[in-house]
Amino acid sequence: MSLGTVVRKHFLLLPLLLLCPSLVGLFLGPVFAASPWSNGRPSSTSTPLLRPRHTCPPALTLDSVMKRYISCSPAIMSLKKQLSEWSFADPKLASLPLDPELDNYVRRFVPKAIFSQCQPTPMKTPRKLVAINEEVLKNILDMDPEIKQDPDFVDFVSGNKVLTGSIPMAHRYGGHQFGSWADQLGDGRAHLLGEYINKLGERWELQLKGSGRTPYSRFGDGRAVLRSSVREFLCSEAMFYLGVPTSRAASLIVTDDPIPRDMFYDGNMKLERGAVVLRLAPTWFRFGSFQILAKHHEQDELNALVDFVLQENFPQIVRSHPDSRDDQILALFRTVCQDTANMVAHWMAVGFAHGVMNTDNMSIKSITIDYGPYGFLDEYDPHYIPNSSDDMGRYDFQNQPTVALWNLQQLALALKSALSESRREELTKPLEEYAKNYQKIFLDIFARKLGFQTIKTSEDMELLAYLLKSLELKNADFTQSFRDLSEISLADLVAKKIPENAWGLKKVLDEEHFQKFMDKYPARLEEENTTDEERMTRMQAANPRYILRNWLAQRAIEMAEKDDFSEVEKLLRVLKKPYTIQKEAEESGYAQPPPKWSKQLRVSCSS
Structure with missing residues (x-):
């Protein structure tokens, strides 16, 4: 379908688009490309024998059930002040196909697995707590902020101490990077610590980023540096309070462990300080989680992942379609398409450019994840490219809606073999509806920004x-x-x-x-x-006064490098109320024109 056809069919707005061509990318977003549907069905494979992973709990008695029910009641459940009082939920993720190799060494290919068990690598130098997010600790993890005084807390959030009940794992996934299939990628420097169900009944997955090497580290050292970790910690929270679907961040620690980095891949290597972020999401599964299994015809593993995601992350779909797995999968894909359109429309409304919209960075729950070389618009430039590694501008600001659709097409191809052959063509309908859904959300948001x-x-x-x-x-x-x-x-x-x-x-x-x-x-x-x-x-209420501009983040990073974490803490406070004028923000110049030196700032995939 040509762009003109899309315009005439949906909005008859060609004269307006000629007036402002940037609206093609912002509003109309995608131009549909033909999907390479095939009738082939990947061959089924057997599930490898899994080793026992943890000891089963003792049998429940009526007395123990009642005590647990009463203690977990929202009205009674108290915030935990000691790590010894807090515990992970039963590790359901460990029921998925696991890598039988328990030794943690880098492998180019790990077949027929969704996770590999591996321990975080302890930091060698003393850990310092840069910041905690009190709201996340209280409202998601049921922790009293005073828990940071627990002698084991910093070790827990840095990966130096693994709590009882935790089964640390690294996730295997693949992905298209800058439009090209990169095959196996995976959590190269992240460890999934476990799952937690809070007093509201919400299920969250806790993951450390920067916690050491895994089987998926490829040529990396498994670490993250302070500058990129400050940016991720602050931006995930800034986006949440802007009203954008996002992962969350609970804590940030820094060490003096020297981490070599070539920031701009130009041969100028330097040693930077290591850091670890404890981040949370309802799930860390991505489009690439399904792609790697489909690409290698690992059908049993793909089916297991699809069923798990439906049961644990989209239970309302299972309840709505109890008698048809095909209907569940199609409803899942339709929901992901709609919610991804919603997420990207919210990005555009606050001037956010993700920078690396690879399929391995697209969440199956349609939340913003993996904050790397992102950026918020200063001067309005529809072709703004925050990532200096994006030489071709594939992920520029106005191209984001179209890239999201392309990524959804790759997800559809990965899900195809999980469906009965007679139902596979139905995956095209949500893709065809994507533009209309995106346009509706986009216009609704901008109407509110204009006061309508x-x-x-x-x-x-x-x-x-x-x-x-x-x-x-x-x-x-x-x-x-x-x-x-x-x-x-x-x-x-x-x-x-x-x-x-x-x-x-x-x-x-x-x-x-x-x-x-x-x-x-x-x-x-x-x-x-x-x-x-x-x-x-x-x-x-629809137009923020404060956003996490690159220069604000850079100032916080430079102060943190000198062990002054006050700017990180101040930014976190201010960005929790982005729509409200705040005295300390005004005194700090957060709503003033960006300084001239900020134009020289560059960010890249090196982190």
Whole structure:
């Protein structure tokens, strides 16, 4: 289907797209490509003999059941202040096909397995706690923040101590990297510690990143450095409070273990400080988890993974389709397509570019994972590339919706053999619906950013096209310009009374496309039948004042390198309320124009 056909079929907006070509990537996103469906069915393989992995608990008595029920009741369950009071849930993930080799050494290929058991490698130098996330500890892990005083806590979150009940494992997955199949990848520097079910009944998987080598480390050392770990710790939480689906971070530690890194792959190797992040997700399975099994025709293992994910991560689908596994798989794929569209639309709304949208970095739960060379827009540039390793610009800002669809097509190919042959073609329908779903979510979010409670597709798209074009032509700041619109009265906007501190909107005041925007914006707001104060309140709740700009993260990193963790802690506090003006953030200049030196900052896949 051609781009013109997509435009005419869905929105009849070709004149607007000619006005602002960047909207092609932002709004329409994908142009569907033919999927290489085949009728071949991968051969089935037998499951390898699994060794016993843990000792079964003693038989339950009525008394023990009642005690456990009472102690886990949300009204009674207290936050744990000692690690000895806290424990992992039963290790269900260890029931999946495991690598029979228990020795931890790097192997280029580990067949017929989903996980390999391997222990984290202890850090050699003293561990220092950079920061903890109190909300995650309390609300997800049922831990009192005072648990950080436990002598074993830092060792636990650094990988130096493995708790009773933990079965550390590294996950085997594959993936397309920059569009090319890379075959086996896997957790090369991450250890899944175990699963936890909290007082709300939520299931979370705890994973250490930077905790040492695994069978999947390839040529790596299994470590992460402080600069990349600070960025991951802060950004996962910033994204959560911006309202973007994401993994979470509980803690960050740093050591003096020397880690050699060539940051820009230019031969300039330097020693950096090692760090470990304890991060959490409902699941760490990715598109590549299914791809590696399908590519190698490991059908039994693929079926086991599909069934596990359905039961543990999408139980509502199983309940809705109790009698048909095919219906469950199709509903799973439809949900992933819809939720991935939602995730990417939220990225676009806050100006976030992931940087490495490989299929191994795409979560099956459609949450943002693996924060590496990401970036938030400063000046509005639809072709913004945060990753200096992305030479071809495959993952630039405006291309993200299209790349997400391409990745979903690869997931569909991986799931195909799990379906009955007669049902496989049905995987195409969610892909065909992706653009429509994405466009609806995208426009809904941007309508709120412009202060609208209702959506008028063609009118609102025209307004957005004018506004974005003016930002692009004048190199105006994306986040600040939308925030300025929310903080200035309509009367002052019409009269061009723009204060000096509205440094985003100030740039476009006399730009031709912004004038066209202002010619129609007041009339569109009148149709909302609301006061200007209500409009401003709504817009301020949809347009952040603070985001994790690269220069803010860099300042925190440089201070942390000198064992001053105050900036990391301050950023964490501020980014938890990104839509609210905060005194300490204003005094720190978090909403001021980026300094000139920030334009020289570069990030890469080296971490």
